[in-house]
Amino acid sequence: MKFDELFEQRSLVALKLNECIRDMGYTKVSFAGKAEISRPTLDKLLKGSIDNKSSFDRHLQKILKMLNMTVDDLLLYHSTPVNTNTATVFSQNAPLDHEMSDTAKKQYNLLLDIIDLCAIYY
Numbered sequence: 001m002k003f004d005e006l007f008e009q010r011s012l013v014a015l016k017l018n019e020c021i022r023d024m025g026y027t028k029v030s031f032a033g034k035a036e037i038s039r040p041t042l043d044k045l046l047k048g049s050i051d052n053k054s055s056f057d058r059h060l061q062k063i064l065k066m067l068n069m070t071v072d073d074l075l076l077y078h079s080t081p082v083n084t085n086t087a088t089v090f091s092q093n094a095p096l097d098h099e100m101s102d103t104a105k106k107q108y109n110l111l112l113d114i115i116d117l118c119a120i121y122y
Contacts, residue, residue: 014048
């Protein structure tokens with residue numbers, strides 16, 4: 001497929017880009033930084049919602065260059081299967097009368113805030 005035809009296949013490009021980013025272990029922020037595009041622009045590309053062909057072409061060229069891929073490499077990209085078998089282990093061995101110190105409570109609440117922020121932005 002020619003590069004000029006990709007704009008009409010925005011949804012396919014978005015699907016393949018999402019797979020590449022996930023498989024290569026990038027976050028959206030790190031990928032956008034490495035490709036030298038803004039995060040909102042990357043989000044539009046990943047949703048297939050860019051409606052300006054010149055903007056789409058310019059940003060996709062940056063991404064393909066950063067990934068060292070051709071148009072055909074991107075379109076023929078096959079995602080690696082995601083391992084959905086995960087085991088979670090919980091520990092309930094704290095003494096019943098145990099109470100966290102004030103410092104530990106502050107640190108724990110700070111960690112929870114960071115996790116909440118990550119959930120919002122990622």
